[in-house]
Amino acid sequence: MSSSSSQVSEAFAYHGIIPDVIQKAPENKLNVSFGNGLKVELGNVLTPSQVKKQPHNIEWNADKNALYTLVKTDLDAPSRDDPKFREWLHWLVVNIPGTNVGDGKILSEYIGPGPLDNSEI
Template identity: 40%
Template sequence: MHMASCVDPLVVGRVIGEVVDLFVPTLTMSVSYGSKHINNGCDVKPSIAAEPPTVNLGGRMSELYTLVMIDPDAPSPSDPTMREWVHWVVVNIPGGTDPSQGQEVVPYMGPRPPLGIHRYVLVLFRQKAGLPGITPPESRANFNTRYFAARYDLGLPVATVYFNAQKEPASRRRRHI
């Protein structure tokens, strides 16, 4: 498989550039919500993403990984003043396993896009060593994946996948006035 084909949708979706720098994917990461497998740029209803996704990593158990999930379009794509809103951070995940085997630093929060179509980006980093005592951010707003990666010496991502979500229409109830 030609690796560039993995990166193209990330460039088109402006994930590369706005969230992470150009990188070469070196690890498989499969993400799904229930029976829905996540491909770059696919649409996901917030209601099916209320619980954390199933994420399976490649790699060896002797390697440790960090998974970060963010929304660069908060509160709205045209005015992302809270970029990046952090939805999930798990560190010390052994390769070949899933995030339940790591340490959750920021508990999972499902997509709740108030306005417009938001991108939800899952970024995986390979750690150079175990990460003890990471302090959770004081706020979910204005998280910075690049800064986080630099602070903990994570380097460039090894895998990234993103999906789109928008607010679901409210059930059409008749209002009796």
Template identity: 50%
Template sequence: MNLFSTRKPLRKLLESLNQIINRNKGISWYSSKVTESFSKHGVVPEIIPTAPKELLKVTFSSGASADGGNELTPTQVKDPPKINFQCDANQFHALCLTDPDSPSRGRPTFREWHHWLVGNIPGEDVSKGEVLSAYISPCPPRTSGKHRYIFLVYKQSKKLTFDEPRLGNTRSNNRECFSVKKFAEKYQLGNPIAGNLFIAEWDEYVEKIYEDLSKL
């Protein structure tokens, strides 16, 4: 028996096991991070009952990214971000970006004001999903303090027929008093599978958003 001939398969097996262990460590770390951030910022149980297991990757064209409650500016997040998460390319998903602190966290009378809602997303390709509410950049009012902006992804059991009004990005009507929890219950989506959030407060770009929304 050639001893060297048995070492290569054994080495490959050990390398594969190490890769699996390291990958699981990474998944565990991200799961822990999203759980901790959602608890720290009151997303659970204030907005949803259970934190997702995966930290959603959210990257903006400005180069900024959401990172479990980091602070970003409306200027940095003015364009729809790129979304990435682990999924089956043949599975449909729903995505929501919501602000539970409208008009302010101390007086959230419009909770929640949703900024983005997309259903029937094949895999993670948001561009091919069905836009229910087009993306409107976070626009916290002046002196309203810091707002939480929460991204959530849900797995759909099949392609769904949504009866929500289709909202463009030139009007603010029908955005307020939304509930992502009730939306998920309505379509039997279960708990979110991925999520993230960032914090933002007023900057000068907000005035441009308000100007655009008031043109019509």
């Protein structure tokens, strides 16, 4: 396992993604950037206004001849302290050829986050 794989695994475990959602972390990191060059990093905090619109660029170590599925979900909506909605779907794209997300089939349009007014974000 590479250093990057180890970091992904540690971040997933720290945030409860493992074992709550999946049993094992992916071997490769997903690279996501929003407008103005804002990049998602392991554990960084982005404000709702920064991620209101769908990501500008998404890349991963992909086989250009394979089809992929992209899911953006909130695992503890509306907050970690009160996850009454539990998992909330923000975006679902299927049949993505390689990393060409724009060529995939959108099953659920991108919905930016909508935290409660009293959240700390």
